[in-house]
Amino acid sequence: MKSTEEIIKRCEELYEDLNFTAAREWKDAKPGRKVVGYMPIYVPREIIHAGGMLPLGIVGGGDQLEVIHGDAYYQSYICRIPRSTIELGVGGNLDFVDGMLFPSICDVIRNLSGMWKLMFPDVYSRYFDLPQNFNDDIGGNYYISELQELRQGLEEHCGVDITDDALRRSIAVYNENRKLVREVYAYRTKQPWKAAAADVYLLIRAGLVLPVEEHSQMLQDWLAAVDAEDRPMKDNCRVIVTGLFCEQPPLNLIKSIELSGCYIVDDDLLLVSRWLLDDVSTEGHALGNLADAFLHHSESTSSKYEPVETEKGQYLVRAVEKYGAEGVIFASPSFCDPALLDRPMLQNVLNAANIPNIAFKYAENSGQMQPIREQAGTFADSIKLWSEA
């Protein structure tokens, strides 16, 4: 049995490899293989997988990539993720990618879809719209047609067939992966001292670049290994960290929160891995099932409209209760419209529910962690010292 250390070491190598060697090797292993990149927050990876292609999650360049070209495309008041993504594109790191999907998160990623079309005309680039109307008959039908267009676009541009049977099989494969991801999260919620937040992040992040089957095996191995190991429990408080759904925080930021005295018991990192909350049906109309899952069984986040006013932010309140959290940390990327516009509303909801919370901003290349450690540490102390519990 592999140890968690061995598994996380492999994950760390994948995380640090901005040349995406694993995905390149997968592609080179068999002639005709295709790779389709996607950006946060969510794309139905099942459709890519059903065409025998590799879905590749692109979440920017992190704090190790020197951004030179990318900065020439963006003003100083635009977030970091598009500029480092452009850097990856211009620098040739993504030269093996046959398609790129840009989900509807915000105007920056939306416009990046058009930039990609202009800059990389040979790559299949698609803005992937997600409905903001959640009625089956309205948003559902629209979304099914969008999925169908995506399927046809991939078939035409990548020269593959995406059959209904293959789709149902892929849904089953991803159901299994999501189930394992949920188990990892549940494990951390239960015993956060054994599942460090940075380890869990690296583990889930590996799923962005590995074939899903390999990733599921990795998750199984980790779950088996972690249970067999022991780590001391610290006197940390339990927090949820939110706002991290698009531009990624540096790994050091995640570690810093924990080092400052907070166990992260839930977060919204890499939402694609668990965007759909339940298993998607593998019977009947595959695209219809994906649409149903999106409309009725998916995560709440800042880029998604909340149709019911009284429900606004309640997902966070429920998460605090469900995961036994003692506070919420809003960590938002600088210049992130969805996170920063949403934050005051979410804070109001938490304040009304007497849930302690703090907020700070970061960038994917933030280097100074001391202020974050101080802020999170003070927050943890205040919870431990003055919390009603």
Added chain:
Amino acid sequence: MSTVITTPKNRPDPRDAAKDDSMIKQKEMMARHFDKITDAPESGQKVCATFVPGNLNELIMCFDFANNLPEVNAIQNGLRKKSGQFVMEAEKLGHSEDVCTYVKSDIGMMAKGNLAPNGKPFPDPDVLLLSYTGCFTFLKWFELLREQYKCETIMLHTPYEGDGKITDNMRKYMVKQLKEEVIPKLERVSGVKFDIDRLRENLRRSAKAEDDLVYVLESAKKRPSPIDAYFGGIYYIGPIFGAYRGTEEAIEYYATLRKEIDARIAAGLGPVTPEGPMGKEKYRLVTEGPPNYTNFREFWKMFYDEGAVVVASSYSKVGGVYDYDGFRHDPDRPLETLAEYCLGVYTNRSLPQRVDMLVDYINEYEADGLLINSIKSCNSFSAGQLLMMREVEKRTGKPAAFVESDLVDPRYFSAANIKNRLESYFQMIDQKKAGASIKGAAA
């Protein structure tokens, strides 16, 4: 940091400049617009708030609502130098310094008494029509207002033209939302039954006014251009982007404006500026992006002092594109046309479409180049503009320039920086023109 730009002694006082009939008419229309909204508690008229891009005024009027447009209020506060304090008030309330200043101006205005330009308080809206068109911020803006007003909020999701076209799926989705959600909810809130013939009549009137608007915009192809399509364009688009589209008053306004433009063309005159008629036309520009409103006249002056006239602008298409591909509201397809209107607004078009449009404007209007005013708080416009600039330069061979400011946050308007860049840009155009004439002579 800002620089005070003094008015030369030989310039007339802007307040003494003669006003055209259309200007007087528009001022009166704006006054009536705000009075109608602020008088709503007394008149019993219900109020619908919605956005300029994706503004369904023809439909809103079918339910007898007064239409309150928050961007228009933010612009008014910018022009009246009030938005700065409102933005800071919103930041004090916890809103990030990084986000849209229209939103913060609106939130700050609410916190400071919610007064309209006529000095009376805005009534709470009865309904928020969240026409989510071409701008992500709209979605959060109305969630924020809903939190305050606790009123019915209707989402109309306009899909983005990511592949540069309107598909049947998009159109159907929008029509279905209109039929099954938007209209029934507007009926319920207003207590007025929907009458499709009334909508058709409103749309017919819209199309008529749109014809004259396009005539006015396209008059800029003449030399000299009788209009400024950016600074002057803000005034020209006011009624049709606001609460007057679909009314007789809009038809009259645009007919009056058209006559004035015809008269200017006949007399060989250039645009009217705040200091009277513009002097000799030296530079013809296409602009991309919104203007700055807190220092609007100061900004405009940097152009007309140099003889620069904007012959076409993307901003004057943000509430509807009527000139480029000939869209008109079509009374024979009432719901489909509303869908197509929303889908086609400038900021709902893909970046390649926006580049095509700017390139075509430069060629068709024989412009000397492209100027981008990049707005700090508007990612919908700003993200990608540096690539757009390169593409336009590459395809047209014309020089482009880039200045930065903000919509209604005075902290991001640096007159000296902008003026320096503009002066360098005009020199660049001169050099380019001189180079072209030398080449021409040599050939």
